[in-house]
Amino acid sequence: MAIQRPKGTQDHLPDGSPKLSTDIRASAFRHVTETAQRVLERAGAQFISTPLFEEADLVKRGVGGSTDIVRKEMFTVYYFGDHGGFILRPEGTAGIVRAYLQNGLKQLPAPLKLWTHGPMFRAENVQKGRLRQFHQVDYEVLGSADALVDAEAVALMVDVVRELGLKNVWVKLGSIGDPDDREAYNAYLLDLFTPHLERLSDDSKERLTRNPMRILDSKSAEDQHLLTELKVRPMLDFLGTEAATHFGQVQGYLKAWNIDFDVDPSIVRGLDYYRRTAWELHHGGVGAKSALGGGGRYDGLAEQLGGSVVPGIGWAFGIERLLLALEAEGVSLPEPRGPLLYLAALDEENVPYAATLARKAQAGIRAEFAYRAMKPGSAFKDAERRGAVWAGLIGSEEAANGTLSLKNMQTGEQKVVETAELDDFIALSRL
Numbered sequence: 001m002a003i004q005r006p007k008g009t010q011d012h013l014p015d016g017s018p019k020l021s022t023d024i025r026a027s028a029f030r031h032v033t034e035t036a037q038r039v040l041e042r043a044g045a046q047f048i049s050t051p052l053f054e055e056a057d058l059v060k061r062g063v064g065g066s067t068d069i070v071r072k073e074m075f076t077v078y079y080f081g082d083h084g085g086f087i088l089r090p091e092g093t094a095g096i097v098r099a100y101l102q103n104g105l106k107q108l109p110a111p112l113k114l115w116t117h118g119p120m121f122r123a124e125n126v127q128k129g130r131l132r133q134f135h136q137v138d139y140e141v142l143g144s145a146d147a148l149v150d151a152e153a154v155a156l157m158v159d160v161v162r163e164l165g166l167k168n169v170w171v172k173l174g175s176i177g178d179p180d181d182r183e184a185y186n187a188y189l190l191d192l193f194t195p196h197l198e199r200l201s202d203d204s205k206e207r208l209t210r211n212p213m214r215i216l217d218s219k220s221a222e223d224q225h226l227l228t229e230l231k232v233r234p235m236l237d238f239l240g241t242e243a244a245t246h247f248g249q250v251q252g253y254l255k256a257w258n259i260d261f262d263v264d265p266s267i268v269r270g271l272d273y274y275r276r277t278a279w280e281l282h283h284g285g286v287g288a289k290s291a292l293g294g295g296g297r298y299d300g301l302a303e304q305l306g307g308s309v310v311p312g313i314g315w316a317f318g319i320e321r322l323l324l325a326l327e328a329e330g331v332s333l334p335e336p337r338g339p340l341l342y343l344a345a346l347d348e349e350n351v352p353y354a355a356t357l358a359r360k361a362q363a364g365i366r367a368e369f370a371y372r373a374m375k376p377g378s379a380f381k382d383a384e385r386r387g388a389v390w391a392g393l394i395g396s397e398e399a400a401n402g403t404l405s406l407k408n409m410q411t412g413e414q415k416v417v418e419t420a421e422l423d424d425f426i427a428l429s430r431l
């Protein structure tokens with residue numbers, strides 16, 4: 001059998017590909033990244049790009065040793081003679097904070113808004129909306145702990161989905177407090193779970209020693225059952241005064257901007273670097289357990305990576321999940337666009353002439369040409385298959401008197417124009 005792509009990956013394919021049910025239409029994907037770019041750059045974000053592989057330590061220290069991502073889902077990169085100290089990045093934040101520190105971006109006006117998009121890698125159990133190579137749009141703001149920055153970050157995430165045309169989305173907003181608050185909460189959880197240790201899944205037994213809060217995020221049914229039974233108090237109950245005030249301010253700004261949200265007292269998030277504001281964006285068509293995106297504040301991350309204190313906050317969408325949501329809502333995406341002009345020669349000797357004219361036209365518009373001579377019927381058929389607006393035929397008569405016979409493939413209108421008109425885009429768009 002021919003070699004297949006690895007499990008949990010997808011190909012991004014050109015429009016019209018026959019297998020789009022299992023793969024992704026590249027132009028739909030690009031529509032998402034271009035929409036995000038428009039929204040985020042209007043708000044002052046600049047593009048950043050960091051390597052797809054990084055020191056394993058970056059992820060261990062950043063994302064956290066007690067997370068599923070670090071414990072079970074990291075792809076290690078080996079190359080000849082190497083011990084495998086690199087991993088494929090499972091998310092974008094740690095790399096962006098590393099790049100910020102390493103490249104002295106602190107000197108730029110703060111807060112600095114950055115955005116990126118690209119592939120991320122997690123060795124997960126593959127299912128709908130859960131891939132091993134997936135893609136995120138990621139937004140990060142570095143250099144401010146102000147609640148206004150948090151509110152703007154949540155609002156921008158909502159702006160992106162609105163601009164994409166999604167309606168059935170809701171924000172679950174929470175706070176996971178400051179480190180002291182989390183310590184108090186973890187102590188509470190340790191006391192609560194220790195008498196029931198035997199009923200916890202093996203993973204959660206380990207979580208109890210490393211970071212009890214992670215148990216709340218467990219996917220195991222037995223753990224979830226125990227959580228309900230024990231009526232676990234939420235993290236929100238443990239917020240200190242400062243974190244609680246900050247959380248109140250974030251909500252106030254969001255209300256003032258008419259951004260709807262539900263306070264979710266149990267929000268945990270799957271990464272360890274968060275503190276204070278944390279949230280997820282959900283969508284009915286993606287399944288209750290899977291978020292369209294999530295984010296939060298991570299004021300301690302830069303220090304954790306060996307840098308100075310740099311408050312930060314950000315979010316990421318899963319692009320594949322956004323595409324599922326768009327499909328579920330039946331949002332129509334921009335139609336594939338064919339060339340404005342398609343030129344075909346009717347005899348071999350005029351093929352290079354047609355090519356030359358088409359190449360000239362390419363300076364201003366999308367133009368294609370046939371690589372061999374064609375009969376008018378098959379030239380029009382080909383033009384139609386490619387979605388061309390105008391099809392032009394060039395025979396020896398046209399070549400001799402410098403004209404083109406054009407047919408509008410949508411209206412059927414026919415006209416003869418001087419080839420000189422192809423010289424610039426203005427002349428063409430008047431065709």
Ligand code: HAM
Nearest residue numbers: 091093129130131134291292293294295314315316318
């Ligand atoms: P995350 O919640 O781990 O956060 O991932 C964000 C989004 O990426 C998820 O909501 C989901 O849409 C998508 N995603 C995650 N894993 C998969 C997967 N296996 N298959 C498909 N989609 C997936 C982060 O990654 C943080 N770095 C977000 C952030 C940025 N926080 C602060 N700044």
